[in-house]
Amino acid sequence: MLRVLITDPLSDQGIEQLTQAPDVEVIINTGLSPSELLEAIQDVDALLVRSQTKVSAEVIAAGKNLKAIGRAGVGVDNIDIPAATSNGVVVVNAPDGNTISTAEHTFAMLISMARNIPQGYRSTVQGEWNRKAFVGVELNHKTLGIVGLGRIGTELSKRAKAFNMNVLAFDPYLTEERAQKIGVTKATLDEVITSSDFITVHTPLTKETHHLIDAGAFQRMKDGVRILNCARGGIIHEGALYEAIQSGKVAGAALDVFEVEPPGEHPLLTLPQVTATPHLGASTREAQENVAIDVVAEILHILRDEPFKNAVNLPSIPPELVEKLQPYQILAEKLGHFASQTTHGALDELTITYSGELADWDTSPLTRIVLKGALSHYLSEINYVNAPHLAKERGVRVTEQKVSKAQGFTNLLTITIKTDAHHEHTIAGTLLNGFGPRIVKIDQYSVDLQPTGHQLLIHHHDRPGAIGRVGTILGERNVNIATMQVGRADIGGRAIMMLTVDKEVPKKLLEDLEELEEIQAVTAIDL
Numbered sequence: 001m002l003r004v005l006i007t008d009p010l011s012d013q014g015i016e017q018l019t020q021a022p023d024v025e026v027i028i029n030t031g032l033s034p035s036e037l038l039e040a041i042q043d044v045d046a047l048l049v050r051s052q053t054k055v056s057a058e059v060i061a062a063g064k065n066l067k068a069i070g071r072a073g074v075g076v077d078n079i080d081i082p083a084a085t086s087n088g089v090v091v092v093n094a095p096d097g098n099t100i101s102t103a104e105h106t107f108a109m110l111i112s113m114a115r116n117i118p119q120g121y122r123s124t125v126q127g128e129w130n131r132k133a134f135v136g137v138e139l140n141h142k143t144l145g146i147v148g149l150g151r152i153g154t155e156l157s158k159r160a161k162a163f164n165m166n167v168l169a170f171d172p173y174l175t176e177e178r179a180q181k182i183g184v185t186k187a188t189l190d191e192v193i194t195s196s197d198f199i200t201v202h203t204p205l206t207k208e209t210h211h212l213i214d215a216g217a218f219q220r221m222k223d224g225v226r227i228l229n230c231a232r233g234g235i236i237h238e239g240a241l242y243e244a245i246q247s248g249k250v251a252g253a254a255l256d257v258f259e260v261e262p263p264g265e266h267p268l269l270t271l272p273q274v275t276a277t278p279h280l281g282a283s284t285r286e287a288q289e290n291v292a293i294d295v296v297a298e299i300l301h302i303l304r305d306e307p308f309k310n311a312v313n314l315p316s317i318p319p320e321l322v323e324k325l326q327p328y329q330i331l332a333e334k335l336g337h338f339a340s341q342t343t344h345g346a347l348d349e350l351t352i353t354y355s356g357e358l359a360d361w362d363t364s365p366l367t368r369i370v371l372k373g374a375l376s377h378y379l380s381e382i383n384y385v386n387a388p389h390l391a392k393e394r395g396v397r398v399t400e401q402k403v404s405k406a407q408g409f410t411n412l413l414t415i416t417i418k419t420d421a422h423h424e425h426t427i428a429g430t431l432l433n434g435f436g437p438r439i440v441k442i443d444q445y446s447v448d449l450q451p452t453g454h455q456l457l458i459h460h461h462d463r464p465g466a467i468g469r470v471g472t473i474l475g476e477r478n479v480n481i482a483t484m485q486v487g488r489a490d491i492g493g494r495a496i497m498m499l500t501v502d503k504e505v506p507k508k509l510l511e512d513l514e515e516l517e518e519i520q521a522v523t524a525i526d527l
């Protein structure tokens with residue numbers, strides 16, 4: 001049974017998907033203290049959170065069975081991603097489900113700030129009728145500066161244009177072509193800062209964006225500028241914003257997020273120019289349903305070893321590529337696993353050559369899988385999330401090569417492995433239409449082998465009787481040979497036998513085979 005722990009409030013629709021899954025046990029435990037979380041995480045396969053639960057390195061390390069962390073929403077700054085990666089835990093989020101809600105919320109805050117709606121409401125319910133104190137500004141022809149033109153920034157720009165605003169956007173990944181398509185003006189950060197009447201941030205909180213809008217930036221802004229943050233507390237320096245409002249430079253600020261949440265008795269909240277909401281950007285029925293459904297579907301895919309798309313600590317793969325590469329997954333993993341079992345010593349270098357149709361695709365996901373296969377011989381806690389990280393940590397040099405010719409095959413995946421004991425082996429495999437994965441080459445020998453079960457790779461001299469003697473010894477010890485292939489470099493020279501046997505071959509039997517005069521080496525390989 002797969003155990004999924006939910007520690008933040010999640011929409012019922014998402015939870016239902018889990019409770020209806022016959023292979024899943026759902027544990028809902030919200031509002032846990034850090035020590036309670038350390039206890040609760042111990043034997044679960046997946047953890048589902050929103051933004052409240054702090055998923056620290058300690059929490060991840062305590063999750064001995066933890067395979068996936070799902071974030072019902074976009075921002076994953078409450079999750080220690082490097083710790084998840086090195087522990088082989090996939091982190092998935094639900095990046096699309098709350099985009100519209102957050103863009104609408106930001107726009108709602110923008111209009112209400114321009115027209116002093118919260119201030120006017122507060123005054124009116126207090127019995128005042130003060131029409132002079134709350135004179136606002138129009139949005140028409142004003143400039144909105146957007147920092148971060150991702151999903152939310154883009155949706156916001158559409159709403160701003162509908163109100164006849166000029167939109168300036170700064171995003172390091174924004175091309176001129178995309179800016180034109182969206183209908184915004186591509187700008188530098190400085191242009192956004194110096195030319196906007198309203199400035200809104202929609203970036204993630206990273207080392208680069210932390211305090212991106214600081215005292216220096218406020219000084220360069222237009223007098224009477226209005227500021228919005230519906231992304232993450234910390235992108236705007238709160239102390240500098242306070243000073244800029246006090247000095248009259250900034251006419252208003254609308255904040256949905258704070259550096260520390262809840263902000264408590266925050267100085268900014270004492271200022272009448274500041275309107276605030278308690279991190280409500282994604283708080284609509286629709287957004288919460290969307291993100292819960294999306295993230296639960298992803299978690300189920302991961303736990304069931306099915307393809308998934310929204311991993312934060314894995315590069316995203318376009319669906320059409322997932323479809324193309326999926327049939328190669330078993331081949332890639334088995335080849336990696338095979339190659340590592342044929343060598344002695346610590347893995348030093350791994351060269352993966354993609355030939356034929358494979359040469360035209362982005363094969364980096366297959367490289368992860370080859371690495372996982374190769375390293376699983378050495379490391380038990382390996383998966384395709386942490387495989388590149390663990391390979392790098394151990395100093396394994398990984399090289400990918402692409403060759404359009406595939407030696408007569410439509411596709412060919414070749415792995416060359418070198419160890420510090422100067423062992424080098426090459427193994428190649430292909431995907432045969434209708435027949436699945438096949439190993440077709442071991443070093444210089446051509447073979448045709450299904451990469452499955454217990455295998456014996458025997459290096460020997462090509463002499464009469466050698467094959468018979470191996471068969472006799474195996475038969476005497478009750479080891480049944482299912483298939484056998486022989487390959488040789490030249491008559492009477494070096495040769496290999498590749499045997500598929502029905503059970504694991506005991507070490508003593510391997511040693512006895514090696515005692516035979518014609519035999520040079522015997523390696524048991526489990527695939």
Ligand SMILES: NC(=O)c1ccc[n+]([C@@H]2O[C@H](COP(=O)([O-])OP(=O)(O)OC[C@H]3O[C@@H](n4cnc5c(N)ncnc54)[C@H](O)[C@@H]3O)[C@@H](O)[C@H]2O)c1
Pocket residue numbers: 073074075076095098099102147148149150151152153170171172173202203204205208209230231232256257279280281282283
């Ligand atoms: N208030 C809420 O409830 C709420 C809801 C959803 C998302 N969010 C937050 O909103 C933010 C944006 O979400 P999104 O879904 O649009 O994300 P996104 O990934 O689609 O967009 C982020 C954009 O920021 C850009 N960016 C990164 N670093 C930058 C930098 N230094 N300067 C300028 N641009 C930079 C990226 O290129 C990207 O285009 C995130 O921080 C997310 O956590 C808040």
Ligand SMILES: O=C(O)CC[C@@H](O)C(=O)O
Pocket residue numbers: 050051072073074075076098279281282283
């Ligand atoms: O869980 C929430 O409501 C906040 C979500 C939001 O901050 C996000 O980054 O997706």
